[in-house]
Amino acid sequence: MNNSALHILLADDDEDDRLFFKEAIDEIKVKTIVTLLNDGVQLMLYLNQPDVVLPNVVFLDLNMPKKGGMQCLKEIRSNSKLKDLSIAIYSTSASEHDIEETFVKGANIYIKKPNDFGELKKILAEVININWQYHTSGLNKENFLLSI
Amino acid sequence: MKRKIVKLSIPYLLTTLILSIFLLVFSAAITYKQFLELTKAEKRVVQSHKVILTAQELLSTVKDAETAQRGYLLTRDTIFLVPYKDAITYSAKIITDFKKLVGNNPEKQKAIDTLDFLIHKRFDIIAASIFKKDIELPLFSVDKKSMLSRKDLVDKIRSKTNEIIKNEKMQLKIRESEHREEVHLSPLTFLYTSLFALSIFVIAFFKIKSDLFHLKLANNQLLINKRLFEHSENISNICNWCWNLEANHLTFSNNIHYMLRCEKYDFKQTVEGFSKFVHPDDQHIITNGVKEALEIYKTAIVYYRVIRKDGVICYFKSESKVIQDNFHKNIMIGVISDISEQHHNNAILEEKLFDLERTNKELLAFNHVASHDLQEPLRKIQNFISRLDANEMESLSENGRTYFSRIKVAANRMQLLIDDLLAFSRANKAEKVYELKDLNILLKISIQELAQSIEEKYATINTSALPSLNVIPFQIQQLFINIISNAIKYSKANVAPVITISSEIICGKDIIKSSFTSENKLHKITISDNGIGFDEEYAEDIFILFNRLHSDTEYYGTGIGLTICRKIVENHNGYITAEGIPNVGSRFNIYLPMTE
Numbered sequence A: 001m002n003n004s005a006l007h008i009l010l011a012d013d014d015e016d017d018r019l020f021f022k023e024a025i026d027e028i029k030v031k032t033i034v035t036l037l038n039d040g041v042q043l044m045l046y047l048n049q050p051d052v053v054l055p056n057v058v059f060l061d062l063n064m065p066k067k068g069g070m071q072c073l074k075e076i077r078s079n080s081k082l083k084d085l086s087i088a089i090y091s092t093s094a095s096e097h098d099i100e101e102t103f104v105k106g107a108n109i110y111i112k113k114p115n116d117f118g119e120l121k122k123i124l125a126e127v128i129n130i131n132w133q134y135h136t137s138g139l140n141k142e143n144f145l146l147s148i
Numbered sequence B: 001m002k003r004k005i006v007k008l009s010i011p012y013l014l015t016t017l018i019l020s021i022f023l024l025v026f027s028a029a030i031t032y033k034q035f036l037e038l039t040k041a042e043k044r045v046v047q048s049h050k051v052i053l054t055a056q057e058l059l060s061t062v063k064d065a066e067t068a069q070r071g072y073l074l075t076r077d078t079i080f081l082v083p084y085k086d087a088i089t090y091s092a093k094i095i096t097d098f099k100k101l102v103g104n105n106p107e108k109q110k111a112i113d114t115l116d117f118l119i120h121k122r123f124d125i126i127a128a129s130i131f132k133k134d135i136e137l138p139l140f141s142v143d144k145k146s147m148l149s150r151k152d153l154v155d156k157i158r159s160k161t162n163e164i165i166k167n168e169k170m171q172l173k174i175r176e177s178e179h180r181e182e183v184h185l186s187p188l189t190f191l192y193t194s195l196f197a198l199s200i201f202v203i204a205f206f207k208i209k210s211d212l213f214h215l216k217l218a219n220n221q222l223l224i225n226k227r228l229f230e231h232s233e234n235i236s237n238i239c240n241w242c243w244n245l246e247a248n249h250l251t252f253s254n255n256i257h258y259m260l261r262c263e264k265y266d267f268k269q270t271v272e273g274f275s276k277f278v279h280p281d282d283q284h285i286i287t288n289g290v291k292e293a294l295e296i297y298k299t300a301i302v303y304y305r306v307i308r309k310d311g312v313i314c315y316f317k318s319e320s321k322v323i324q325d326n327f328h329k330n331i332m333i334g335v336i337s338d339i340s341e342q343h344h345n346n347a348i349l350e351e352k353l354f355d356l357e358r359t360n361k362e363l364l365a366f367n368h369v370a371s372h373d374l375q376e377p378l379r380k381i382q383n384f385i386s387r388l389d390a391n392e393m394e395s396l397s398e399n400g401r402t403y404f405s406r407i408k409v410a411a412n413r414m415q416l417l418i419d420d421l422l423a424f425s426r427a428n429k430a431e432k433v434y435e436l437k438d439l440n441i442l443l444k445i446s447i448q449e450l451a452q453s454i455e456e457k458y459a460t461i462n463t464s465a466l467p468s469l470n471v472i473p474f475q476i477q478q479l480f481i482n483i484i485s486n487a488i489k490y491s492k493a494n495v496a497p498v499i500t501i502s503s504e505i506i507c508g509k510d511i512i513k514s515s516f517t518s519e520n521k522l523h524k525i526t527i528s529d530n531g532i533g534f535d536e537e538y539a540e541d542i543f544i545l546f547n548r549l550h551s552d553t554e555y556y557g558t559g560i561g562l563t564i565c566r567k568i569v570e571n572h573n574g575y576i577t578a579e580g581i582p583n584v585g586s587r588f589n590i591y592l593p594m595t596e
Helices: A015-027 A040-047 A069-077 A096-105 A117-129 A132-137 B002-075 B078-102 B106-135 B144-236 B255-259 B271-275 B280-296 B340-391 B398-428 B439-449 B451-456 B473-489 B561-571
Strands: A006-011 A032-037 A057-060 A086-091 A109-112 B238-244 B249-252 B300-307 B313-324 B330-338 B435-438 B460-463 B468-471 B498-507 B521-528 B575-581 B585-593
Touching (some): A069 A096, A086 A096, A117 B340, B002 B144, B280 B300, B280 B313, B313 B340, B398 B473, B398 B561, B435 B473, B439 B451, B451 B473, B468 B473, B473 B521, B473 B561, B561 B575
Parallel strands (some): A006 A032
Antiparallel strands (some): B238 B249, B300 B313, B521 B585, B575 B585
């Protein structure tokens, strides 16, 4: 594995969203490795592989069949091996309820899927460039929801 | 008040009674005592007279004896000796009677003894002279010396007698004066006492009369109250009962007959008599209620059904408790009310509540559909549009590009609609968390969010100090945003919008148009602009969902914004009105209750 490349993982059941995500990442001038998974079950299987190299950031959709993002978040945070993963919620919904709950459950940032491709690119660039160490320590509810 | 008067009179009357009895006994005692005194005094007077008479009699007896002596000495006829002998016998008897008469008075006894001695001496001398004469004695041979001694003796007797009489007369005089005094005093005392007692009786009579009058008044009031009570029981469909637990005597007020739609003879005033009307399934409730009231000594409330005489099932509520009457006897009292109507209304309310909950659930489901399921495809459409816009425009024909821009506008409009609907459903949602917030800060945030359009339209916003209130912060922000963005949107072409926000405190009753009639103070926040305004007749319509005054081609909008505003203000127990003058401007008045 190339050390300088950023390892990014997306769990999203929507094919179009996965496509937009991949295209936007590709257009950002950062060296990345992108893993795309279709649902929560696949995500947990992937993360629980014994010899897995953990991704730098996990983008997690909330509304997925089989196993939703909320459930995955819960499992990740209660797993000693995975609990330090950086998790960005990546959802169509921006309801107060979802934001509140994911924050409480320990997500690092909340991204509302944008309507515009250009905006998507901007947001992803922003997230990728975040110094996670710093962001996590200064985490609070005001900057939890990312807005560009 | 009247009860108090009656109550106070009882000790008063008792005192009067005791006082009168005392006075009567007192006056009787005095009269009796004085009568005794009087009798005694009279006796003494009589005695004194007797003493005087006796003394005089004694003296005259002595004189009789002397006369007899003289007669004998002169005539020597023994016939004269008869009165002499009689006098001796009589005087002895008189002396004995005399001694008895004066009683234990030693002074008088002594005087009588002296008198007795003198008389005996005199009689002895007489006797001596008579018997001497029997032997031989010349008629006038009496020597002068013995004659003088005899005269002296007689004088002594006379003076002694006179002394006794004088003493007795003096005593009599004193007694008579005492007697007079007593005879004079007794009726006076008796008269005064009687008068006093009489006046007390008169006062007591008037007092009792006035008490009786008050009692009568109180009785009358009681009667009126009873009628009133019966009337109100009848109107409010309640009745009361009272159960003397010791005597096991139960009484119901008259309205029970009406409540059970039965005649007096249908209803027996006993526990069993009432239970007869209670629904068979609810009998145990009555039993338990009675038990509860007896045990806890607090008001026990039970609900149960009764079957009226006309067969209708009614819902009754009984509140009962045990109290102690004035004689410290336990009695259970209670009120029965017919709550069938409330019960019926409650059922309707419950049904409505159920409907409301269902509607709410549907609304939440709609919220979810709008927020997620509808947005999802739209977002993708917009994403694809932006992809096409960025990369593929050159390969489209002129027509294609026009159609494409139309698609873009339609998609944006749909986005706006969904966002507004979401905001509306959020404003409707029940989660109302109020915080004390400075409205100046909320307004500032709202203005910041509108910074872009303010800049584009060169809008000026004048603000003045706003109060701090208990509000749902994000909703108030939304309220400001909606009204200010409206003011910017509906501005006149080529005239930079000027928006003025001000606040004042007013009285609730000053708002004629609204439902506020309370005296409570309110904050009135006014947001006015110099825009295109609107016709006054639409002042209410603009708040109705999806109602718009302008077409999309003129002014772009969804017709939801002001509906949200009204909803938000209502969430804060407030009221919003709009005023407009075409081509001059519009003004929104927000009334919010003051935070206590």
